[in-house]
Every structure is written in structure tokens, then in C-alpha cells.
Amino acid sequence: MHFSLRYIFLIQAFSLLTSCEKSEIEEEKIKIEVVHVPSVCTQKSKRGDLVNAHYDGFLATDLSKFYCSRSERDGHPKWFVLGVGQVIKGLDIALMDMCPGEKRKVVIPPSLAYGEQGYVLDKIPPNATLIFEIELYGISKGPRSVEAFQQIDMNNDNQLSKEEISHYLTEEFRKDGKQRAPSEHGRILTDIFKKNDHNNDGIISAKEYNVYRHDEL
Numbered sequence: 001m002h003f004s005l006r007y008i009f010l011i012q013a014f015s016l017l018t019s020c021e022k023s024e025i026e027e028e029k030i031k032i033e034v035v036h037v038p039s040v041c042t043q044k045s046k047r048g049d050l051v052n053a054h055y056d057g058f059l060a061t062d063l064s065k066f067y068c069s070r071s072e073r074d075g076h077p078k079w080f081v082l083g084v085g086q087v088i089k090g091l092d093i094a095l096m097d098m099c100p101g102e103k104r105k106v107v108i109p110p111s112l113a114y115g116e117q118g119y120v121l122d123k124i125p126p127n128a129t130l131i132f133e134i135e136l137y138g139i140s141k142g143p144r145s146v147e148a149f150q151q152i153d154m155n156n157d158n159q160l161s162k163e164e165i166s167h168y169l170t171e172e173f174r175k176d177g178k179q180r181a182p183s184e185h186g187r188i189l190t191d192i193f194k195k196n197d198h199n200n201d202g203i204i205s206a207k208e209y210n211v212y213r214h215d216e217l
């Protein structure tokens, strides 16, 4: 099974775009323009998938760029679980049914973005319509799946030790081909345990790992 960067979910790498006003009114529609479709499409994104994408965000009023995922995280595309509110609602919708390699330009109404409040941190004014240029790189099975757990759990003792997760990180880092300092490896490992090892016993149990299971579907 293709095993992708699930550790990103472990460390809960929520983006700037996480905060999302859940709007009951969804009369305003998203406009999706497909800019490029690859000739071969082996799978399409669906809710619960772990997707890897770059997206740049612009304000519709003056086309100024307020967000560029390419300049975040050393240019690594962003990983997130699709359709569960890790990004604004409009992006959760805009990235559905997309092939890896596909590019879209989408226009998201405020009710599916930051609403009447806007988002000060990203300098998004109230009632802002947003435009995103999206490129989807990869799709994989959602995180926190039984398969993901079993793959990290090399000795099958139904819990994840520091060694197992460290090994997993090493393998994942190797896959994306970018050099990382040992200190970064250590920092991520520490962060994973800080956020997942709730009883601080140095082990992530199946129960602790599955905290977000309800987010899947």
C-alpha cells in the first residue's frame, strides 16, 4: 500500500486557514474552473482522503495574494485531510473529485470562507470573496486508519514507541527527497509525542492514536 506523509496529521499541522466559521447558509456557490487535467487519472479525491496540494489565495476585490502555500514550510506542498474542516469549507469543496496533477482556479464566496468576520491574521477583510489557484499533487488513504497504525507498529504490539515513529519519519523523509537536519527530525518527533501521548508514558497507544478517528469517514 502506498504510505504517505501521515505524520503530518500526527503533528496536527493545521494551517493558517484552519479557523472556519461554520455557516448554515450556503446559498452562495463556489465557482470551479478546471485549468488542467492530466491525461491519466488513476484516482479522484474524496472526503477523508489525505491530500497533498499547493494553493495560492487571492482577494477577489484587488487580486492581491494573501496566502501562498509555496512559501510556507520550505515549499513543501500542504498535507491535509479533505472534507473535515482542516481548511476553510470552500477549499474542502473545491478539492473534491480532483485527480493528482489537476489544477483548478476557484472562486469562494465569503460564506464558505471567512464570512462576515474575515481573518485578521491573514489580512482577510469582512465579507471577502476569495480566489484560489490549486494544484493537487497526491491523494492517499486517510490518516489514522488501521493500516497506517499497523504499518508504523513494526513489532505488532499495538502501540507506537519512539523508535517506531522515528523509523517511520526517516522513511517518509527519504520519500519526499528533501534534506532535513537531524534537529528537525527530533523536533517533529517530540512534537508528535507532545500532541498524541496524552498520558505521557512515552508510548502512543492505539487509543491515543485513534483520537481523531471520528474525523475520517
Ligand SMILES: *[C@@H]1O[C@H](CO)[C@@H](O)[C@H](O)[C@H]1NC(C)=O
Binding pocket: 116, 126, 127
Ligand atoms: C457583511 O455582510 C453582511 C450581510 O450581507 C452585512 O450585514 C455586513 O454589514 C457586512 N459587513 C461588512 C463589514 O461589510
